[in-house]
Amino acid sequence: MQVKGVRLYGVDDIRLEEFELPEIKDDEILVKVISDSICMSTWKTVKQGANHKRVPNDVADHPILVGHEFAGDIVKVGKKWKDQFKPGQKFAQQPAIPGQMESPGYSYQYCGGAATYCIFPNDIIEKGCVWTFEGDSYFDASVAEPMCCVISGYHTNYHTVPGNYEHVMGTKEGGNILILGGCGPMGLGAVSYALAFENKPKRVVVTDISDDRVERAKQVISIEDAKAAGVELHYVNTAAMDDQEKELMDITEGHGYDDVFVYVPITGVAELGNKLLAYDGCMNLFAGPTDPKFSANMNLYDCHYSRTKILGSTGGTIDDMKEAINKAASKEIKPAVMITHIGGIDAVAETTKNLPDIPGGKKLTYMQFDMPLTAIADFRKLGETDPLYAKLADACDKHNGLWNVEAEKILFEHFGA
Structure with missing residues (x-):
């Protein structure tokens, strides 16, 4: 199938492009990516290219998908995993795979968050690094990875x-x-x-x-x-x-x-x-x-x-990640405090390349539509001429200026995602 994604070719060389995603194998899972939060670690990867310890040496010829803080929907399940996963379920994932350097967003041609669809290979699934969740949003699962690191810090002390x-x-x-x-x-x-x-x-x-x-x-x-x-x-x-x-x-x-x-x-x-x-x-x-x-x-x-x-402390365990998602779903914690900007798939490449120079917190992007990277604080001003931003501003004002489930659904309805 034809998909869109942001791929790394080398130092400072990431490109949004269309490419062919192969048919999944019996031990793989095809997913539709909904949200991906951009991490400073991805910027560091772009600055290093093949010199990064997680990036393959042949990345110039076989580019990898970037993005490792992502969530979405399961679309198709290989027969090995049919008893564990079903199409239509929301998925979350842990990018730090135990026992290996390879990681989503750093090492795989077809597994990364900055894409409309991607494929989880068997090695990631077997390590228990993909699971389903019942939360009412996607963004909470996307920012679960940085929240997982925070939780790890508390447990490490x-x-x-x-x-x-x-x-x-x-x-x-x-x-x-x-x-x-x-x-x-x-x-x-x-x-x-x-x-x-x-x-x-x-x-x-x-x-x-x-x-x-x-x-x-x-x-x-x-x-x-x-x-x-x-x-x-x-x-x-x-x-x-x-x-x-x-x-x-x-x-x-x-x-x-x-x-x-x-x-x-x-x-x-x-x-x-x-x-x-x-x-x-x-x-x-x-x-x-x-x-x-x-x-x-x-x-x-x-x-x-x-x-x-x-x-x-750095990173976290699978249990830390699951705790982050479960506590967010039960509203015990507020991962949305991290998010200051919202954008679409077309904003990923430039945002990643310029991440240290963009003020604010986490930049949350949605993969199923185009939208310029926009600060939540700017929604109200933009809403004076654009009804979409006026709706988003109203929704965020109800939640102390934070990104929220209502705002996410407004975006989905507007773009038909």
Whole structure:
């Protein structure tokens, strides 16, 4: 069948084009892709081409489909999987395949999210990395991958029990959490999860250096929302502080932070987080640095005498991904806090190539129609001349400016998707 997709040929060479999708084999599944969220990892892949560890060396001759944060509908099932999957079911997927480097959106000619249709090969299905879900939206499943990484961070942190060698996994129940650089898309996902995690904290403090980002954060996850969930939430602009260490410590009445997440790879931020650790505190370098020599001064005296710990986390497990989707479906978390822009398949290539220069959070694209990449914040202005954007603005206004199920359905009805 003829399909459209965005394919990688080499460094800075991705193209939206039509190509022939082969008939599926008995151990494969054909899917219709509905939504795909564009990840910074894809931009990094485009900048590296065949030098990327997940991209085949012959990509120039056999281009791969990009996009790994995608969801949609199952269309056709090979006979090996007919007892497990049925046409018409919604699918979700985990792009980090256990035991192999090959991954959707990086390694396969016919498996990637930036396409109208794609094929899941047997190796992905056998590893349990494709499953069905019953949610009322597609976008929640698309942004489940970044949410999965957030969840993994919470599960990766650990604490100790004096007198034995037991490690208690997860952030500290009833403790203080500090999310440094946390008013961006991933940080807001972390705030949302903090309100739903079984190890519910007493207090969450979120920092940024932009008043605009802080104000948007307060809008989409309010202090009142957190209070209703039993959590004390603070948003602070550290750029306005005279003494960041003292003022952040004062919020905890001098206790310090049991769990610190560093969401920006900046030396000074990591060093600040380390200084604010409580006894038995755990600091997670969540933001991935691009400099292989990235380093910072850490207090090893506290590491020895105060049992402080430093670690990093990236990616997540299949269970983390399923938790993200299930909690989104049950409205326990709000992955939509990450999304700031909406577009169609025609917006994928240029958006990916220019991703670091486009402000805001996650860019969510829909594969079954064309639509320019558009900031949700611009819907109301555009709605003055375009009825579609007026409807979208109304729907988002009902949800604190967030993308939502109603808005998604408006798009589907308008484009006949």
